[in-house]
Amino acid sequence: MILNRALAGQLDREDPLKDFGQKIFSEDKPMVYLDGNSLGKLPVATIRQQEELLHHKWGTRLIRSWNEGWYEMPISLGAKLAPLIGAGEAEVVYSDSTSMNLYKLAFSALQHQKGRKKIVSDTLNFPTDLYVLQGLINSMGNQHELVLARSEDGMTVSTQELERVIDDDTALVLLSHVVFKSGFLYDMEKVSALAHRKGALVLWDLSHSAGAVPVELNRCGADLAAGCSYKYLNGGPGAPAFLFVTEKLQEKLESPVWAWYGDSDPFAFNLKYSPAKGMKKFLVGTPPMLSLSAIEPALDLILEAGMDRLREKSLKQTQFLIDCAQEYLLPLGFSIGTPVKPEMRGSHVSLRHKEAYRICKALIDPDDGSIPVIPDFREPDNIRIGITPLYTSFTDVFEAIERLLSITKGRIYERYSAEKAAVT
Numbered sequence: 001m002i003l004n005r006a007l008a009g010q011l012d013r014e015d016p017l018k019d020f021g022q023k024i025f026s027e028d029k030p031m032v033y034l035d036g037n038s039l040g041k042l043p044v045a046t047i048r049q050q051e052e053l054l055h056h057k058w059g060t061r062l063i064r065s066w067n068e069g070w071y072e073m074p075i076s077l078g079a080k081l082a083p084l085i086g087a088g089e090a091e092v093v094y095s096d097s098t099s100m101n102l103y104k105l106a107f108s109a110l111q112h113q114k115g116r117k118k119i120v121s122d123t124l125n126f127p128t129d130l131y132v133l134q135g136l137i138n139s140m141g142n143q144h145e146l147v148l149a150r151s152e153d154g155m156t157v158s159t160q161e162l163e164r165v166i167d168d169d170t171a172l173v174l175l176s177h178v179v180f181k182s183g184f185l186y187d188m189e190k191v192s193a194l195a196h197r198k199g200a201l202v203l204w205d206l207s208h209s210a211g212a213v214p215v216e217l218n219r220c221g222a223d224l225a226a227g228c229s230y231k232y233l234n235g236g237p238g239a240p241a242f243l244f245v246t247e248k249l250q251e252k253l254e255s256p257v258w259a260w261y262g263d264s265d266p267f268a269f270n271l272k273y274s275p276a277k278g279m280k281k282f283l284v285g286t287p288p289m290l291s292l293s294a295i296e297p298a299l300d301l302i303l304e305a306g307m308d309r310l311r312e313k314s315l316k317q318t319q320f321l322i323d324c325a326q327e328y329l330l331p332l333g334f335s336i337g338t339p340v341k342p343e344m345r346g347s348h349v350s351l352r353h354k355e356a357y358r359i360c361k362a363l364i365d366p367d368d369g370s371i372p373v374i375p376d377f378r379e380p381d382n383i384r385i386g387i388t389p390l391y392t393s394f395t396d397v398f399e400a401i402e403r404l405l406s407i408t409k410g411r412i413y414e415r416y417s418a419e420k421a422a423v424t
């Protein structure tokens with residue numbers, strides 16, 4: 001692979017999704033944004049929609065708006081997301097944060113699997129997933145044990161390792177479909193089948209896969225899932241999360257949070273809770289309409305682009321990045337912290353370097369007039385480069401590699417402090 005701006009430009013011209021870049025807000029100053037896996041960019045249509053929401057729906061219609069689409073929105077938007085994650089329309093709702101949804105679903109699963117005492121996750125999982133399980137074990141009287149599958153290479157977890165830890169006593173397996181640091185993509189079908197053979201339920205965290213890779217929850221036999229909307233789904237900072245329960249389990253599971261949005265008849269104001277049928281019982285309180293509404297224009301864009309085309313472009317771009325990194329960055333002390341096999345990776349690539357934090361700072365905050373390049377840093381030494389094929393261009397990837405080269409070769413990072421900011 002020859003690092004070549006003209007080649008990147010040619011790939012951009014041939015890109016069938018190139019027009020989507022114009023549907024995303026960008027400021028006048030050039031910037032290369034490679035952090036859509038932490039906070040997705042702002043669709044232009046969302047700006048218009050939020051203006052209309054403020055002026056008309058809140059400003060003018062006020063309380064009447066609840067009967068003009070707001071009340072049903074956690075369910076109607078769930079139905080819109082459903083095809084992107086391979087779910088049925090009545091299997092997905094929006095509510096709360098990913099952490100809260102993981103809590104609700106894990107609780108339901110453990111209660112349903114009474115008698116089984118083991119919960120399985122892995123050492124690569126995002127901390128909130130593990131904290132939620134630890135907290136649940138604590139609040140359920142410390143009768144369960146959390147067992148973590150180990151990674152031999154720090155990037156992936158093998159099927160043999162999962163076979164070792166999942167057994168007949170396992171109630172629940174909770175894994176991130178795409179791992180947050182390494183970008184490792186689990187084989188959802190294989191792992192779900194493995195868990196089911198032992199009688200365990202599987203809960204998938206889709207935070208790094210919804211909108212990033214095609215997800216087929218029902219085809220793969222998934223039981224439960226949750227994920228966030230502010231990364232590849234471009235729903236905005238702190239956008240409400242979603243949760244999925246396979247239809248087969250919906251009537252069998254109970255939410256741990258009994259609240260009025262999950263009641264069968266909230267406006268009857270009954271004194272005794274009676275759970276709604278289906279997914280509605282997993283709702284809790286009044287949804288945040290400003291941020292919930294903002295999810296819709298972004299979903300429309302992804303549905304229009306199509307997950308298959310997005311995946312095709314994402315794989316080309318992550319491959320371009322990996323090829324360039326192998327050629328130019330490995331000799332400068334980098335290593336690749338992401339599986340190189342395409343079927344084993346999601347849509348971000350981690351480049352590891354002992355000076356990763358300072359290199360990241362030099363990318364984000366250039367002091368020499370260069371274009372800012374924005375990835376993120378993940379402890380201890382990962383520069384995480386998020387490819388969001390809806391708007392990332394091949395030229396963006398080229399710029400990132402070129403900047404990494406010059407910052408590392410010229411030791412420009414030495415001009416930056418190693419003191420960590422609160423959010424990295």
Ligand SMILES: Cc1ncc(COP(=O)(O)O)c(C=O)c1O
Nearest residue numbers: 097098099126128176180207228
């Ligand atoms: C894999 C994964 N799960 C869960 C979360 C946390 O989600 P929330 O803050 O919505 O609870 C994140 C956040 O980055 C994540 O990457």
